[in-house]
Amino acid sequence: MARVTLQTIADRVGVSRMSVSNAFSRPDQLSHDLREQILAVAKELGYVGPDPVARALVRGTTGAIGVLLTDSLRYAFTDEVATGFLGSVVDELAPTGLALTLLTAEDRNDVLPARDIAVDGALVYSCRPRSTARDWLVRRGIPLVYVDQGPDPGISSVNVDDRGGARTAAQHLIDLGHRHIAVLTLASDARDSGEDGSPGVPHVQRERRLGWLGALADAGIEPVAVVEASGHADTDAAEASNELLTLDPRPTGVVCFSDVLALGMVHAAHRNGLSVPEDLSVVGFDDSPVATRSEPALTTIRQDVAEKGRLATELLRQAIDANRAGAPIEPRQVTLPAELVVRGTTAPAPS
Amino acid sequence: MARVTLQTIADRVGVSRMSVSNAFSRPDQLSHDLREQILAVAKELGYVGPDPVARALVRGTTGAIGVLLTDSLRYAFTDEVATGFLGSVVDELAPTGLALTLLTAEDRNDVLPARDIAVDGALVYSCRPRSTARDWLVRRGIPLVYVDQGPDPGISSVNVDDRGGARTAAQHLIDLGHRHIAVLTLASDARDSGEDGSPGVPHVQRERRLGWLGALADAGIEPVAVVEASGHADTDAAEASNELLTLDPRPTGVVCFSDVLALGMVHAAHRNGLSVPEDLSVVGFDDSPVATRSEPALTTIRQDVAEKGRLATELLRQAIDANRAGAPIEPRQVTLPAELVVRGTTAPAPS
DNA sequence: CAAGGCTTCTGTATCGATACAGTTGACTTT
């Protein structure tokens, strides 16, 4: 059974292919009667409407935007910071009728989604520093918005004041009288290192570290330790936390890369018979939903992931519209604030 | 600046367009030297590789599969049952290099994603019974797999034994000696009703209700009440739960449509000074992550959402491959089990 | 009544690739 195309219907009705196309896409270009007749025949033949791919080719627009995510797409559905961001993106996208396509940075089967999947523009979300997938997107020349990738001269970006937030977190502990402060951060993947051995630390990791260490340095405090958890999993958090608790002097305060790690830290403390915040103060980062689900609730640095998603999507949409109109837009760099939220896991240093 | 296409490069190198195409897509079709030369020129001109849309048109495949979701896509990122399912889908998709495109069932701006976005196949996931979006997908004739939509003769589907699971849930309470049992289910949207006023109850809702009521009927028990929460939000759960607790006789056991609703029920009980499970037994459904996060942990009916996602994706991939090979495949109907997991929210009926 | 203006259609070029069936020439084979 051959496929039903515009031509099929045109032949059947006895009009030109253009009239059939117009019947679907530009109703004002033909008489009402003819349109009805064409639509009727189309229905009878089981024609579904213009083929999306063919239309995309000639119109130069697909109706979908992409999100580039580091290797495992699963992350997009498990990490609550990611789901908060993406949820906001799809909400913002809803009224526009655009669809969202998830793109892995991984190359599989000779297919590299960032290069081979058709999209009108893309958000680069949680992506390693030197990602070939990101490079492909850039080279394709489609509108792009970087999120959490650090500012980039030629490309619009949305970032959070990670450094300032981290600084505030450390300062909070200092203000509470803590002097033995440790840092629990996230290891950067070995794959992020350059050929030359230069360590490729993701923007967010680097900034937060600078913030913590900066505040400590300004106060003349040497961190007890900087420990890197190898991942976000509970086991990673537990391992790193245990390491921190065996230090001498044992830290009385810990600033953490994320709420998930902070929670792991709290649990480890409990397992070691320490109470939080009496014996140990813990500050998280993100203010993800887990921060308030825990008991006591987590003191943390709040970032507005919903706003981040909204803004990134808006910038992208504008860039796409401008691009379509042939008038490329000036890249914009936005930095969102990160604020301290004091809850139950921090208290004055034990004397 | 005109766009760089295969032809641009062909002209520059002085070969046919086909050789350039082959250089990218079928290396074995030309000599190594010429290929290198073409690739070099392509790089110099900033050619990114074959245009995905043009390639999709001629090859008839886009490299993306769709997921159709009811109205708000946000649901895909907030509901933990949905994220579990979708996470499993993307994991299963990863090795194939296929991208995942999220499709709303809503019609916006004259764009209906289910009709206008190019995909090689689609999963119909959480979708109202009479959805025009779903109809469009069907009419497009692309490979489809229904998930939780109930069996359908012409289309592969993956379902869970919701009725059996619900039956087990009610039976569990009966076995514990409960005789005053209430049902807390989810209201079906008014939009689901047909023009003729016939109520369009989503498959899952209908099946679970049949299971609960069936078990009760078999035991000769009349449910105290069947209350419908208007949504999954905390407030919806609270409202319905409060209603249940003011009944006379007050139920000693409640079977719930989901873990989220069950948890709302537990909280409402606590607010009313009742202890769970001593005064009130509660059974959830899904065994989502919230079931074990709560204190006490929720007795619930477990469904394997990961397996559901894996299986649905596998069926879809097979259907797409078969379709591409021109040998359409026989639709398959799969039903996954739903098992009782007894935890801390159920106990013998108070005497 | 010729000129101009609508409305309603149509013809042709184009979007950017790939499929497939040749063509060419060098190299074997007997």
Next chain:
DNA sequence: AAAGTCAACTGTATCGATACAGAAGCCTTG
């Protein structure tokens, strides 16, 4: 040396639509 094989390219048709300029017919209008 005629025939056959093979690697390396090329030419043309096609995928399924839309853009845009133009043609035909019918109404106004001065």
